[in-house]
Amino acid sequence: xxxxxxxxxxxxxxxxxxxxxxxxxxxxxxxxxxxxxxxxxxxxxxxxxxxxxxxxxxxxxxxxxxxxxxxxxxxxxxxxxxxxxxxxxxxxxxxxxxxxxxxxxxxxxxxxxxxxxxxxxxxxxxxxxxxxxxxxxxxxxxxxxxxxxxxxxxxxxxxxxxxxxxxxxxxxxxxxxxxxxxxxxxxxxxx
Amino acid sequence: xxxxxxxxxxxxxxxxxxxxxxxxxxxxxxxxxxxxxxxxxxxxxxxxxxxxxxxxxxxxxxxxxxxxxxxxxxxxxxxxxxxxxxxxxxxxxxxxxxxxxxxxxxxxxxxxxxxxxxxxxxxxxxxxxxxxxxxxxxxxxxxxxxxxxxxxxxxxxxxxxxxxxxxxxxxxxxxxxxxxxxxxxxxxx
Numbered sequence: 001x002x003x004x005x006x007x008x009x010x011x012x013x014x015x016x017x018x019x020x021x022x023x024x025x026x027x028x029x030x031x032x033x034x035x036x037x038x039x040x041x042x043x044x045x046x047x048x049x050x051x052x053x054x055x056x057x058x059x060x061x062x063x064x065x066x067x068x069x070x071x072x073x074x075x076x077x078x079x080x081x082x083x084x085x086x087x088x089x090x091x092x093x094x095x096x097x098x099x100x101x102x103x104x105x106x107x108x109x110x111x112x113x114x115x116x117x118x119x120x121x122x123x124x125x126x127x128x129x130x131x132x133x134x135x136x137x138x139x140x141x142x143x144x145x146x147x148x149x150x151x152x153x154x155x156x157x158x159x160x161x162x163x164x165x166x167x168x169x170x171x172x173x174x175x176x177x178x179x180x181x182x183x184x185x186x187x188x189x190x191x
Numbered sequence: 192x193x194x195x196x197x198x199x200x201x202x203x204x205x206x207x208x209x210x211x212x213x214x215x216x217x218x219x220x221x222x223x224x225x226x227x228x229x230x231x232x233x234x235x236x237x238x239x240x241x242x243x244x245x246x247x248x249x250x251x252x253x254x255x256x257x258x259x260x261x262x263x264x265x266x267x268x269x270x271x272x273x274x275x276x277x278x279x280x281x282x283x284x285x286x287x288x289x290x291x292x293x294x295x296x297x298x299x300x301x302x303x304x305x306x307x308x309x310x311x312x313x314x315x316x317x318x319x320x321x322x323x324x325x326x327x328x329x330x331x332x333x334x335x336x337x338x339x340x341x342x343x344x345x346x347x348x349x350x351x352x353x354x355x356x357x358x359x360x361x362x363x364x365x366x367x368x369x370x371x372x373x374x375x376x377x378x379x380x
Contacts, residue, residue, distance in 0.1 A: 078330070085308035085332040086244075092333060095234070172234040 025154060025188025027057045027073070033155075033187040036075060044176030050082030059188055061154055063144065066114035071122065071186075075105040096171055102130045110134070117141065122158065131167040135160055137184065155187040195374040199268045203376075209270070210374040212261045216295065217350070219254045223247060224347045248306060249316045255299040262292065274366045287353055294346040301342060304335035
């Protein structure tokens, strides 16, 4: 009985220490070293930007086996912030994001295809406005290493091109504004 | 039947000051409520998007100012005493009138708090900027928005009851309640 326990413990230690096993990271939303921003064309003349202030998530990543990387993120849609109260109210309302009916959006990765630079294409299921669809995010690796406070961090940036009407949001923002670009900055602290 | 020439109220009649303020607020409420619904229906691409909300907010500010003048006026220059009617109805009228003032105050205040939630000023007909309060709360625009809608809807319903009661006084009781509010008075000053 005892030896079985130690065998198990030894195996567990081996697995967790194994370089083949991807490390788990929590997205540093606490220190706000991560952001979910959006960019949408204003009349084809300029960019309107804003962000979702509240979200959380974690990911697994190991530079030695990047293809095993995975990520889960949950976004509080009501934290939509375009730096304009009237517009925030309007966009959170039932004509647009309808945050009362659909308070959370989420992304769960299904596969990661790495490239030579440490980035790649992250595919996954995006749930937004109550609709789930597969999307692909172009990811760049920004950096990785020890932080000055005894932790270990890795960071990525990515862009997701989103067509809100494909998720059932049929509002009119004009022909130049059919695509929303989600600019993602994700820094994780190793657990 | 003659027009009352006096500005202020006396024991039996309304002066034209309070009368004008009453009808201005009445017309504004009747106009602003559907305008609010219309604004809700506008999308950003609508040509009216830049003008109609400015009108709604500017007229709302006029209502707020008129309302404050009216309340202060009422404190110093009492309305005429109520015309005789059953005690229960007199009480109901008193409660309804008080409630109309309260709902009006909440409606204009919550409207102001939506537009100024992020510290932005409200443009009064593009003439003056009405500044925001120095402090706000989290999601103020959403909370104030809910209150604005619920209270404005209650206000329009109570105003309809108020109008129906006035018509009842005029056509059924055949008293001068409505005529008084039109600054009309019986012959002979």
